[in-house]
Amino acid sequence: MSRFCLLLAIIFSAVALLAQTDASRNPSPGPATSTQLPTSAASNKGATPAKAGSTQNNEDYDPLLDVPPLPKGKVTLIGGTVTGIDRVRDKLSLRAFGGKKMNVSFDERSHIYRDGAETTQLGIHKGDRVYVDTMLDGPRVFAKNIRVESQAGGADARGQVIAYDASRGELTLRDELSAQPVQFHVASNTVVRRNNQAGSLSELTPGSLVAVRFSPDVQNRDTVSQVSIYATPGSNFTFAGPITYLDLRLNKLAVANRTDNKTYEIDFDPATLGSERSSLQVGRDVTVVATFEPQGYKADKITVNGSSQ
16 A cells, blocks of 8 residues: 555656646746836837838838839929820820920829829829929839819919010010920010019010919910019129038039028139138038029129038
8 A cells, every 4th residue: 555655656746747847848828027018018119110221121022012112313393284194004294384295104102182182193184284293213204293283273484584575465485394485475464573562574684584474274375464573684682591502613502592491503703702712611601692694693792601501
């Protein structure tokens, strides 16, 4: 009897030892400890989305199934009228306001708006007036944003006056977007503004920088309702702000003017700079007194201010 009890005790001890060894090798899942949960939650809560081009995105990106990232580069605004749309090849044909014809591609990355509300390519129709933010995507012109304006109203164009025939009421501009000559009709009731004051049609001299608002409808095609004169040859201007571009070989600089938050390219004569030439650097704050000429702005005096941007 005592030997039998001793044998049972040995068996029970062996089973218990095997159970402990197996538990240590394969622990059963249980509730996470208090140090594990906050660490995981904090890492997820504080994590920022992976940036484009990161290792994680590169690993997840499928060139066959996923949409590629937007191309990098300069965005150019083009305005015009839709002459055709290919919904199979995702292409838009435009006649720019300057008369130039061009094709623009779009895809899932493009944002399309009709009268301010986001829509799809079905919201674009032949004959619509559109403004397109374009970028170069390899050999093609890609539309980052397409804004369709169907509401009644005028269209805008900017450029430099090539000629104005008062007897015929014809105004010819070199369009800012297309760099092509475009002709408008000036009526007797066309409003002329200069520096937010009433101006005169006689101020539309060749070389002047202007913006025109005209009717895009068929009945009053290219009839100007308002002309805003920004600069006429011989006008003096003062620009103040940081230098954003500088080319000492071509004697050109660009100033981000604080008055109107626009950037102006200005030519200068290095002989008139004197000691200021060595102080010209991108980022330096300057005051430039310039004269507008048909070829652009020409600096009469450049003063480098004490602070830098």
